[in-house]
Amino acid sequence: MPQHCYHCGVDCDDSILWNDKVFCCSGCKLVYQLLDENGLCQYYDLTDMPGMTAKGHFVSDKYNYLDNEAIQEQLIQFKQGDQAHVVFYLPQIHCVSCVWLLENLHKINPGIIQSQTHFEKKEIKVVYQPSLITLKELVQLLAFVGYAPVIHLGGNDWLKKKKVNKKQLFKIGIAGFCFSNIMMLSFPEYLSNNAVELGNLRVFFIYINLLLSLPVLIYSASDFFISAYTGLRQKWLNIDAPIALAIAVTFSRSVYEIVTQTGAGYLDSMSGIVFFMLIGRWFQDKSYDSFAFDRDYTSFFPLGVTVIQDGNEINKPLAELTKGERLLIKSEEMIPADSLLISNGALVDYSFVSGENAPIEVMKGALVYAGGIQKGRAIQLEVVKPVGQSYITELWNSPLLKSEKNAEKSFVHPWSQYFTIILFAIAISSGIYWSIYDTSKIMPAVTAVLIVACPCSLLLTVTFTYGNVLRWLGKSKFYCKNASVIEAIDKIDTIVFDKTGTLTNHAETQLAYDGVPLSNNEMLAIKSITKESLHPLSQLIAQYYFSKVDGVVEVNKIENFIGKGTKANCGDFEVLIGSASFLASNHVYANQQKEGSVVCLAINNQFKGLYKVNHTYRKGISTVADHLKNSGFQLHLLSGDHPTEKNNLIQILGADVTLLFEQSPEDKLNYIQQLQSQGRKVMMVGDGLNDAGALQKSNVGIAVTDQSHLFTPASDAILAGEQMSVLDELINYAKKAKLIIILIFSLSIIYNIVGMYFATSAQLSPMVAAILMPISSISIVALSALLSFLFSSTIRSKN
Amino acid sequence: MGVIVLLIIVSVVVAGGFLIAFLWSVKTGQMEDDYTPSVRILFDTEVKLTANRAIKKKK
Numbered sequence: 001m002p003q004h005c006y007h008c009g010v011d012c013d014d015s016i017l018w019n020d021k022v023f024c025c026s027g028c029k030l031v032y033q034l035l036d037e038n039g040l041c042q043y044y045d046l047t048d049m050p051g052m053t054a055k056g057h058f059v060s061d062k063y064n065y066l067d068n069e070a071i072q073e074q075l076i077q078f079k080q081g082d083q084a085h086v087v088f089y090l091p092q093i094h095c096v097s098c099v100w101l102l103e104n105l106h107k108i109n110p111g112i113i114q115s116q117t118h119f120e121k122k123e124i125k126v127v128y129q130p131s132l133i134t135l136k137e138l139v140q141l142l143a144f145v146g147y148a149p150v151i152h153l154g155g156n157d158w159l160k161k162k163k164v165n166k167k168q169l170f171k172i173g174i175a176g177f178c179f180s181n182i183m184m185l186s187f188p189e190y191l192s193n194n195a196v197e198l199g200n201l202r203v204f205f206i207y208i209n210l211l212l213s214l215p216v217l218i219y220s221a222s223d224f225f226i227s228a229y230t231g232l233r234q235k236w237l238n239i240d241a242p243i244a245l246a247i248a249v250t251f252s253r254s255v256y257e258i259v260t261q262t263g264a265g266y267l268d269s270m271s272g273i274v275f276f277m278l279i280g281r282w283f284q285d286k287s288y289d290s291f292a293f294d295r296d297y298t299s300f301f302p303l304g305v306t307v308i309q310d311g312n313e314i315n316k317p318l319a320e321l322t323k324g325e326r327l328l329i330k331s332e333e334m335i336p337a338d339s340l341l342i343s344n345g346a347l348v349d350y351s352f353v354s355g356e357n358a359p360i361e362v363m364k365g366a367l368v369y370a371g372g373i374q375k376g377r378a379i380q381l382e383v384v385k386p387v388g389q390s391y392i393t394e395l396w397n398s399p400l401l402k403s404e405k406n407a408e409k410s411f412v413h414p415w416s417q418y419f420t421i422i423l424f425a426i427a428i429s430s431g432i433y434w435s436i437y438d439t440s441k442i443m444p445a446v447t448a449v450l451i452v453a454c455p456c457s458l459l460l461t462v463t464f465t466y467g468n469v470l471r472w473l474g475k476s477k478f479y480c481k482n483a484s485v486i487e488a489i490d491k492i493d494t495i496v497f498d499k500t501g502t503l504t505n506h507a508e509t510q511l512a513y514d515g516v517p518l519s520n521n522e523m524l525a526i527k528s529i530t531k532e533s534l535h536p537l538s539q540l541i542a543q544y545y546f547s548k549v550d551g552v553v554e555v556n557k558i559e560n561f562i563g564k565g566t567k568a569n570c571g572d573f574e575v576l577i578g579s580a581s582f583l584a585s586n587h588v589y590a591n592q593q594k595e596g597s598v599v600c601l602a603i604n605n606q607f608k609g610l611y612k613v614n615h616t617y618r619k620g621i622s623t624v625a626d627h628l629k630n631s632g633f634q635l636h637l638l639s640g641d642h643p644t645e646k647n648n649l650i651q652i653l654g655a656d657v658t659l660l661f662e663q664s665p666e667d668k669l670n671y672i673q674q675l676q677s678q679g680r681k682v683m684m685v686g687d688g689l690n691d692a693g694a695l696q697k698s699n700v701g702i703a704v705t706d707q708s709h710l711f712t713p714a715s716d717a718i719l720a721g722e723q724m725s726v727l728d729e730l731i732n733y734a735k736k737a738k739l740i741i742i743l744i745f746s747l748s749i750i751y752n753i754v755g756m757y758f759a760t761s762a763q764l765s766p767m768v769a770a771i772l773m774p775i776s777s778i779s780i781v782a783l784s785a786l787l788s789f790l791f792s793s794t795i796r797s798k799n
Numbered sequence: 800m801g802v803i804v805l806l807i808i809v810s811v812v813v814a815g816g817f818l819i820a821f822l823w824s825v826k827t828g829q830m831e832d833d834y835t836p837s838v839r840i841l842f843d844t845e846v847k848l849t850a851n852r853a854i855k856k857k858k
Binding site: 042046096099100103117118119120121165166169170173174177181185201204205208 | 800803804807811814815817818821822825826830831832834835838839841842843
């Protein structure tokens with residue numbers, strides 16, 4: 001009967017028992033014991049099976065570099081006396097239990113004074129006593145209970161997180177307070193029909209209104225004035241210019257009317273519209289705290305590395321590495337700098353850096369590049385170039401990346417220019433009209449026009465629509481950096497795809513055996529042999545047979561030849577697994593056509609067959625490509641891998657797609673540049689460091705990821721891998737934003753026309769303005785939410 | 800009728816008090832995390848007391 005590990009929920013048998021509870025491995029059991037000893041079993045009450053699977057993830061000397069003081073300086077946020085603050089990113093936070101456990105760490109170790117989590121950002125802030133617990137011990141504790149922090153070279157994101165939000169909230173708060181009070185105090189004015197009985201009270205109300213409107217004008221609306229002024233200085237009429245004008249005119253006219261006692265002014269409309277617009281801006285600024293859109297290579301590299309000095313292993317911060325130093329890189333660790341291989345052989349996985357699918361065997365004395373991950377046993381390297389000058393980091397110094405990306409100009413701005421022109425036209429013509437018929441009405445009419453035809457409704461429409469669209473896209477796991485990305489998507493006419501990791505799924509590689517059918521014993525032998533090997537292809541083979549035969553048999557003799565293959569004896573079989581040349585050197589000749597990554601198999605000197613590594617393409621890629629082509633996009637594919645998949649790709653994407661292989665990161669960057677110089681607007685869809693340059697250069701860069709906490713290069717949007725199958729729908733929806741804005745704005749023009757009638761006929765009373773303004777604002781907000789929801793049906797149904 | 804003046808002044812002052820409370824809460828960072836406190840509510844208060852005692856012990 002299948003059971004689940006009490007700690008992490010993984011299927012297991014009941015071989016590991018403790019306290020009548022079943023565990024999948026001793027790691028999970030140890031965590032349970034720790035929590036039990038410290039009275040923290042509420043962890044398991046709050047959520048079922050909340051733990052992270054501990055299998056082999058906890059390696060005790062992984063954090064040795066944290067003993068280095070220079071590295072500690074980089075991480076510790078604040079230190080005074082015997083108290084230190086540190087913030088870590090813990091991507092494993094996913095439930096209530098996580099929060100509970102992490103905030104109760106002080107029960108496990110008294111050196112921890114307090115720990116507070118931020119669920120959405122997936123961060124923990126720990127206040128601890130360095131004299132009782134070192135930073136390394138703290139991180140080890142976190143890793144032990146399943147929450148290993150992600151620590152990398154790129155400084156810490158907490159430094160960069162913007163604090164601007166506070167100012168925005170202050171402005172909204174003050175505008176809201178003043179608006180509601182002014183509105184309340186204006187009611188007597190509206191409802192008393194200018195009756196004189198109010199007398200002094202009326203004056204009192206009016207002056208309080210004036211007083212309350214001052215903070216709105218000077219503080220809350222300041223952004224509009226500053227932005228309009230900055231725009232005007234650059235001779236560019238942005239959307240804030242007419243808004244600033246409208247606010248200024250409204251205020252001036254109100255003050256004039258109050259002082260000359262000819263009216264009560266329009267202060268409620270003014271403060272109300274400022275309030276609504278500020279909310280709109282806040283709504284549009286939706287940000288995804290747990291994603292980072294600005295990562296560069298430093299977020300991928302570790303903080304420290306093991307250096308061998310005079311025979312001793314010490315930990316050094318990466319930044320201090322110099323040419324000629326000896327590094328010790330263990331299995332699954334990343335190579336931080338371009339170096340020469342000192343050890344006999346290495347197996348480096350460059351998939352993240354160059355897109356090559358299979359790890360590369362490297363000979364002694366050859367160059368290994370930064371960004372590769374060592375898959376085999378521990379190796380020693382000699383640094384050739386310091387970290388900042390390695391092949392991959394040089395990419396960030398490319399002159400092509402210097403120019404500013406997507407200047408923040410909205411499509412609305414041309415509109416706002418027309419709007420302002422039309423506005424002035426109406427104002428001037430009504431002024432001329434009244435100058436002929438009744439000169440006393442010139443000022444009232446002209447100012448009223450400027451008050452009513454507020455481009456505020458345009459801004460409200462834009463901000464709320466973008467805010468809604470961003471949120472719906474986010475619900476479909478397409479996370480945009482900000483609203484300008486939506487506009488940029490609208491202009492795209494070309495899409496460039498990366499292959500490895502973008503069109504294919506890193507986690508799913510399939511093996512196919514092509515050859516003479518094997519007996520059960522033969523399969524068992526192969527499985528037992530390949531299980532021993534660290535080579536990822538061997539592991540794939542072992543996995544392939546995992547479901548076909550049960551158990552393992554003893555392997556008598558096994559010889560691994562790095563770069564070639566494995567020769568082993570198992571039972572009655574002498575098995576050769578490896579490259580064709582390896583088999584050939586043992587006098588076995590393959591008689592099958594082979595292309596791409598293949599592993600040959602021979603048993604007892606007889607060639608049996610090949611294993612082909614099939615890249616599983618994500619589901620639905622073909623349909624997406626078709627739809628995109630039908631919508632008029634030009635598609636390209638740039639891959640860092642060899643052209644072995646060319647035929648497959650032609651089948652999937654179609655023959656009219658440009659396919660280029662063996663592209664270096666620089667080649668990709670240059671290709672995008674080339675397309676752009678032809679006047680095309682390019683969208684790049686990629687993952688990995690090898691696409692980083694292209695993602696930056698393109699008009700819209702989308703980083704595809706299967707696990708959001710892994711590195712995503714600097715991009716404009718992050719897309720979950722499983723949603724690649726609806727990429728066409730997501731793009732379509734983003735384009736609809738423009739349509740929604742036009743629809744809503746056209747409707748709001750109706751209000752403007754009604755208001756215009758009152759304004760041009762100089763009949764605009766404060767009451768009319770005060771009614772029009774909220775009606776128009778609220779209807780815009782409601783329509784925006786409604787239309788965004790309706791149009792999102794195409795992306796919602798696929799969830 | 801004159802009492803309205805007094806009433807309005809008082810009500811604006813009270814409302815102003817709320818505004819100040821709002822501004823203070825933004826300033827002290829209470830608005831930065833609007834999700835985790837909702838999760839923390841689910842924990843037993845016994846936990847909070849122990850934490851406070853632990854902090855007090857340090858001092």
